[in-house]
Structures are given as C-alpha cells and as structure tokens.
Amino acid sequence: MTAASSASPGPRRPADAALASLGHAAPAPDPADASAHTFPDGGTWRTEIPSVEGPEALATVFKEAGRLDVPIHRISQGSGVWMLTDAEITEMVECCAERNAELCLFTGPRGTWDIGAATRSDSGGGGLRARGHDAVAGCVEDALRAVSLGVKCLLVADEGVLWLLNRLRQRGELPADTTFKLSALVGPVNPASFAVYEQLGADSINIPSDLTLEHLTEIRRVSRAPMDFYVEAPDDLGGYVRLYDAAELIRRGAPIYLKFGLSKSPGIYPYGAQLRDVALGSARERVRRGRLVLDLLTRLGADGGMSPLGSRLPGPLRRFTADADHREF
Numbered sequence: 470m471t472a473a474s475s476a477s478p479g480p481r482r483p484a485d486a487a488l489a490s491l492g493h494a495a496p497a498p499d500p501a502d503a504s505a506h507t508f509p510d511g512g513t514w515r516t517e518i519p520s521v522e523g524p525e526a527l528a529t530v531f532k533e534a535g536r537l538d539v540p541i542h543r544i545s546q547g548s549g550v551w552m553l554t555d556a557e558i559t560e561m562v563e564c565c566a567e568r569n570a571e572l573c574l575f576t577g578p579r580g581t582w583d584i585g586a587a588t589r590s591d592s593g594g595g596g597l598r599a600r601g602h603d604a605v606a607g608c609v610e611d612a613l614r615a616v617s618l619g620v621k622c623l624l625v626a627d628e629g630v631l632w633l634l635n636r637l638r639q640r641g642e643l644p645a646d647t648t649f650k651l652s653a654l655v656g657p658v659n660p661a662s663f664a665v666y667e668q669l670g671a672d673s674i675n676i677p678s679d680l681t682l683e684h685l686t687e688i689r690r691v692s693r694a695p696m697d698f699y700v701e702a703p704d705d706l707g708g709y710v711r712l713y714d715a716a717e718l719i720r721r722g723a724p725i726y727l728k729f730g731l732s733k734s735p736g737i738y739p740y741g742a743q744l745r746d747v748a749l750g751s752a753r754e755r756v757r758r759g760r761l762v763l764d765l766l767t768r769l770g771a772d773g774g775m776s777p778l779g780s781r782l783p784g785p786l787r788r789f790t791a792d793a794d795h796r797e798f
Contacts, residue, residue, distance in 0.1 A: 480716040480771030502686045504723040506693040509784040512776030513723035515542035517697065518755050519730055522548050522740035524560040526752045531568055533756040539763065540778055541570045543726060545624060545650070548739040549577030550611035555618060562619040569779035573622035573650050574615050576608040576630060582739065597626035597654045605630055609637070616643055622781070626652035628669060635670025635788065648672035648783065653699065653706055658684075660691040667694040668789045672782075673726060678702040678709040685721040695783050696722045699730040700762055708732040715762050716771035723774070724783070729759035 482495045507513050518534075521527050521544045534541050544565055550558070558574070565572040579597040583604065599605045608630045612623050621644070625631045631651065637643045653675035657663040666674050673695040676688070685696070698718055702709045710732060711718070719725060734751045737744045766772040 480720065480766075480769050482716075483713050483769065498717075498720070502682075503720050504686075504689040506689065506724055507774075508695065508724040508776050508780060509782060510776050510780045512780065513725070513774035514719045515695075515724075515726050515776045515780065516540055516759060517543040517545060517726045517728045518752075518759065519545045519699075519728050520547050520703070520737060520748075520755070521752060522546055522737060522748050523553065524557050524564065525745070526748050527561050527564055529749050529752045530756055531564065533753045534759075537756060537760040539756050539759045540775065541568070541759075542776060542778060542780065543571040543573055543622070545573040545575075545622075547575050547624070548737075549575040549579075550615045550620075551577050551607065552739050552741075555614075558615065558618045558620065566619075571622050571781040572620055573624055573648075574611075574620050575624040575626075575652070576611040576615075576634075578604045578607045579626055597652060599627040599630055605633070609633060612637075612643065616647055621646060622648045622650055624650045624652055625671070626655050628655075628666075631666070631669045631671060632789075638670070639788075646782065648781065650697065651675055653677065653697070653702075660688045663688045663694070664692045664787075667692050667786055670788060672786065673697050675699075675728075677706065678711060679707055682714065682717050682721055685718065689721065689723075692787075693724070693784070694786050695724045695726060697726045697728055698722060699728045701730045701732055701758055703730050703734065703736070704732055705736060706730075712762055712765055715766055716769050719766075719771065719774065727759075727762060729755045729762065731755050731758060 488494060518530050518541055521530055561572055583600045599608050612634055615623060631649055634649055638647055649670055649672050651666050651671045651674045656675040656677050657666055658677060663674060675697040678699045699706060700711055700715055731751050731754055735747050737748050740748055
C-alpha cells in the first residue's frame with residue numbers, strides 16, 4: 470500500500486450500498502472537512518506499534534508484522550530510556566534500522582512514578598509531568614543518552630521538558646533531525662492547545678482517542694503538525710475501539726499516525742521481566758489489530774496514501790522563537 474496504490478475514486482463508508490438500498494444512505498462527506506495537509510513525502514498516514522518495551526518485544530513485533538504483512542513506520546516504548554541498558558537501546562536501534570522503522574523512546578522520570586501523592590488522587594494531580602528540577606534533569610539526561618546511542622525520536626510528557634529539548638535542538642546540542650513526540654497522557658483536546666504544543670517543539674502530537682471527528686477537523690484548520698491517534702486505546706486512555714473510523718480519521722486528520730493499541734490488556738509500565746508474558750502477548754496482538762485496520766481500509770477503498778516505509782520527518786512546523794538572552798534559574 471503506497472500513496473498511489475488505490476484506484477478507487479475515494480473511500481466509501483461502511484455498508485454504504487446495503488444501507489442506501491434500504492433508504493438509509495449516509496450523508497455525503499463534506500469536502501470542507503478534509504485535511505489539506507500531508508507528510509513531506511506526500512503520504513497522509515503512517516503506522517505505529519506502541520508499548521514495545523525492549524528488544525525481545527521488538528523482535529516479536531517484527532516477526533508478527535512479517536507474518537501478517539503489516540507495514541510499520543514507527544515503534545514506540547513507554548517505560549522510558551532509563552529502564553533500558555545501553556546494549557538494549559543499541560539492539561533496538563539496529564533492529565529498527567534494518568526494517569526502516571523509526572524507534573521512539575520515552576523520556577523519564579514522570580510524576581506518576583514520583584513520591585508525590587497528588588497523582589494518586591481522584592484529580593490525578595500533575596499527571597505524567599516532571600516534578601521539580603531533578604525530574605526535568607532526568608528527562609534531559611535520558612534524551613542526551615538516547616541520541617548518543619542513535620535514537621532519533623523521543624517521547625515527552627511535560628511542556629517544560631519539550632521546550633528545553635527543542636531549545637537544545639535549535640542550539641545543535643541535539644541533532645537537527647531529532648523529533649519529539651507528545652505523549653497521549655498529556656495530549657491536547659482543542660485546536661489552541663494543539664497549536665501551542667507545535668510551537669513548543671512537538672513534531673507529532675498524540676490527541677486523546679475520545680475526540681470527535683469534528684474535533685480533528687477543527688485542529689487541522691489551525692495546524693499541520695502530525696497527529697498520533699490510538700485507533701484502539703489502552704484502558705488507561707479509555708479503552709476506545711474506533712476501527713470503523715479509520716478512513717475518516719485519515720481524511721480529516723492527515724498527516725496522521727494510526728496507532729494500534731490494545732484494550733483489555735494489563736498496564737506494563739514500568740516494564741520488567743515479571744511482565745514478560747503479558748508484554749510479548751500484547752505485542753503480537755497489537756500487530757494483529759493493525760492487520761484488522763489495514764484490511765478494513767482496503768475493503769473501504771481507503772488504503773491509498775500511506776507514506777513509504779522509512780519516512781519519519783514531519784516537514785516544516787511553526788515554533789516559538791527561543792529567547793537568546795534567557796537565563797537559567
């Protein structure tokens with residue numbers, strides 16, 4: 470499946486013909502709802518397998534992807550750089566490079582693992598954000614270590630950390646082709662906040678899977694930054710299953726990463742060997758969920774427009790201007 474692979478004049482909606490024959494045809498899509506944006510390669514969508522926590526899970530994902538013919542643009546991990554050894558990171562970098570997939574590792578620490586009690590309250594407190602200078606420093610240290618080992622994409626869950634990493638990239642202390650991906654657990658829910666994260670330095674931005682299709686169109690009217698979207702969300706993000714929305718997610722949300730998550734599966738962060746069976750089993754099933762989405766897109770004539778494998782950069786994005794005279798506290 471490539472940008473030129475679909476001969477269909479446009480995607481159809483599920484059961485269009487059958488429902489139309491019964492007098493229940495869906496309203497025609499409004500062309501004004503469609504995104505005007507693409508990735509730099511001209512593609513409108515890419516794929517991502519999330520929660521791949523180490524080399525063994527990564528090998529499992531690629532083996533299953535080969536068996537089911539699931540193309541993978543990006544692999545992401547959730548436990549964090551600090552939960553992996555140098556040897557493990559290097560193995561993951563090399564494995565992804567061999568398969569033309571981008572590797573994205575999370576920066577940590579984060580508030581949900583910190584000593585503060587607020588994140589365990591009903592309100593959730595500060596959530597994943599980095600608490601205090603030391604936590605910020607840990608996230609930056611993770612970033613510096615990861616890029617030194619060849620990682621080119623970093624997952625970030627704190628606005629301040631994102632801003633600091635972007636400034637390091639602007640100053641050349643992180644490679645210019647390093648990309649920053651905003652975590653789903655702090656994702657914006659309106660166009661204004663989405664645009665702010667783009668300006669802070671995000672190169673792709675997770676938005677919550679409970680946003681409506683109209684919300685995606687609203688965001689696309691103010692920003693072309695790539696979206697990351699769980700077609701199936703894990704339970705701690707709501708457990709939403711939106712397979713039948715996949716074609717419309719692409720039409721309205723492009724450029725977009727379709728993330729093949731998994732509901733009804735135990736959380737595995739921070740990952741360790743005690744969770745091995747769950748991690749490997751869920752890794753295989755995430756790939757299978759991806760196959761279900763790809764098959765559905767094919768049946769609906771909406772499988773065209775996928776970026777070529779190996780594509781990873783987002784294209785030009787808008788940024789706040791860094792203050793050259795900024796003084797550290």
